[in-house]
Amino acid sequence: MRNVKSMAKSTPPIQDTPSTLKDKAHMLNLYKDMLLIRRFEERSAQLYGMGLIGGFCHLYIGQEAIVVGLQSVMQEGDSVITSYRDHGHMLACGMDPKRVMAELTGRRDGYSKGKGGSMHMFSIEKRFYGGHGIVGAQVPIGTGLAFSYKYNNEKNVCVTYMGDGAVNQGQVYEAFNMAALWKLPVLYIIENNQYGMGTSVKRAAAGATLCERGQPYGIPGVRVDGMNIMEVQEQGKKALDHIRAGKGPYILEMMTYRYRGHSMSDPAKYRSKEEVSVWKDERDPIEHLKNYILAEQIAIQDDFTHIEKDLKVLMQEVVDFAQNSPEPDVDELYTDILTHDHASHNE
């Protein structure tokens, strides 16, 4: 059995897309990373149902190809920031699923010692800057991370995710303006899962092509099939090359779908069963990659069975860990409000 760490590890960057598309280890890694998110989220839903996870819990099921695809074309030092639908992003960044789940259950081994919860987790080590609960707030913050890279003459890019709901926030355009004005190394990913909570994009956004929202600022935007990981990779790589060449920000609109409601308390009655099943049954990103791998004879069914088996074992470990980790010490109530640490500023 593979150990937990290697299961959680993100896919190594690919340099040459055509050849890696035939590389068995690479392609199976992508599959495994997506399935890890899927299985993790299914267990989150279970634990939520059992009352072990409280409050808000936003699942990423259906959107896995986006974060896994993009992470696979990023470079060491690049960072990620997103909103509150963040479990998939954290797992794709290589954060330990046990500690992510322990945060969901509000335990001391969670990434925020149990004080952040589902929507507020961070890992400087894995270059993940949250986990933000205010719609759109992560967009100027991600742009500011990019500002720090440019200020320090570093070649990093901040990949800043937002949903289709966030693109109607004013601060998003304030950030676009400054990012374009100052040519900041930021890649904006709009995860268009068709609904901002229960309101469809058609009912919320005038001019439904969201990738064009950067046009007045001269920011290139491309619409991508977010259910096709290979297309995500290809467009992601192009965008990152553009940004790393010093040409400023770039927008990718990922067309995708969340299978579950907005949060655990949402039965999603604003859309039809037929609509959901079209995406689930015909366009599922994990099935899509599996079918490609089988059709191209890169791997065989046994390989997938092994991955599934390994993940099952891992998920049990994750759940056990998150259930058995103690609640935070009561003294933690009053820690981390202010810091006295002058030396280790976010290093």
Next chain:
Amino acid sequence: MITHHIMNEPKKITLREALRDAMAEEMRRDSKVFLMGEEVGYYQGAYKVSQGLIDEFGPNRIVDTPITEHGFTGLAVGAAFGGLKPIVEFMTFNFSMQAIDHIINSASKTLYMSGGQIQCPIVFRGPNGAASRVGAQHSQCYASWYAHCPGLKVVAPYSAEDAKGLLKAAIRDPNPVIFLENELLYGKSFDISDDPDLIVPIGKAKVVREGKDVTITAFSLMVEHALHAAEILAKDNISVEVVDLRTIRPLDVDTIVQSVKKTSRLVSLEEGWPFAGIGSEMSALMMEHAFDYLDAPVIRVTGKDVPLPYAANLEKLALPQIDDIINAVKSVCYSEMTLD
């Protein structure tokens, strides 16, 4: 020798220059410190606080922003997450309301929400409170707004030396600091020490006038009013102790309580609104920490509970005047006044 002698004399400096010198010194000391805001660069500062800085540090570190407070505040918070130490200038703190979500939700809470992982060393500074005849939307005191929030420090100095020393301390502080200035003080000259290592620690109040009958607590411009009132009251044989709070959060409760133990009376003075203001907090703190020492109820002298009017006579009525302070002091001294 003569030069040496002159250097040891206290020199005069305007508060505006003191703030600029604090920023310049910290920027020379630490390349991660930068200033951003509207008109801070080529315009030399809307109130000329950043005069000359762009010439020394260039446009990469003195960053002129578009008029976009919500956006550039969030951007600065991100830069702080990324390892920089931004100073964000609000042309006035009134405009910080556009950005208050990032100040509170992003800057002040992330250390806690990340279990101590993500620091946000950032200074938000600019003029606060009423200037002169600029009307309701440009004349508000934010001391109690920001002091309400855990995860923030709030500083509001009066003198140039405190402004310089506290701003340097704020820039070096690993936490988000709200630094409230006052436009009416920018041009005022003060003596200032020429100590190159001048730092005034955050969280320490200062007794700026000693007295035995009444304590007045004040901050920023209101310290000047308190000192004027104390001068006049001295002629009536009322001895007023004036405590310049300097830091609103964390509040130096010890210094205030020590003073009240001596005087047994407290008048809290502020320019902001009365309801849930700094004076309300002062009053509650005295109940908790000095109840047995009080000889009179705490009285609050505050701005009136109205949006600030434009007309000169109404504006004056709305803001604390010397007479308001004198009346408040006399009213808490009722027992002594009968001795005359």
